[in-house]
Amino acid sequence: MHLKKKDWVLIAIIIVVAGLAFFLHNLLGAKGANCVVVKVDGKIEGTYSLGEDQEISINGGTNTLVIKNNRAKMKEADCPDQLCVNQKAISKNNESIICLPNKVVVEVESSENSEFDAVSN
Ligand SMILES: [Zn+2]
Structure with missing residues (x-):
């Protein structure tokens, strides 16, 4: 050749x-490929990195999500049950916080399954 x-x-x-x-x-x-996907009424409203501390206003302000120390937590919500606010912070792939009255879903997504989850937790 x-x-x-x-x-x-x-x-x-x-x-x-x-x-x-x-x-x-x-x-x-x-x-750190982990990020949270925010869905309102089944539609993706935004994707945010868990590595960045920030406060996110969802659904025009009905829910407030806080990302801190690689965890996402619902800080405030105007729903009557407040179940989403009482849910624990999420950080691992496929964990989610759901606010049924406002149809808000916050879900952790990772591009690949990380075996380091246990360590970072
Ligand atoms: Zn709620």
């Missing part, structure tokens, strides 16, 4: 791109 210079350049580009994609994937994966 005889390779021309052009072929070698092509091979080099493929290797670099593949390496870069692998590197980026690892980088993003290691950077």
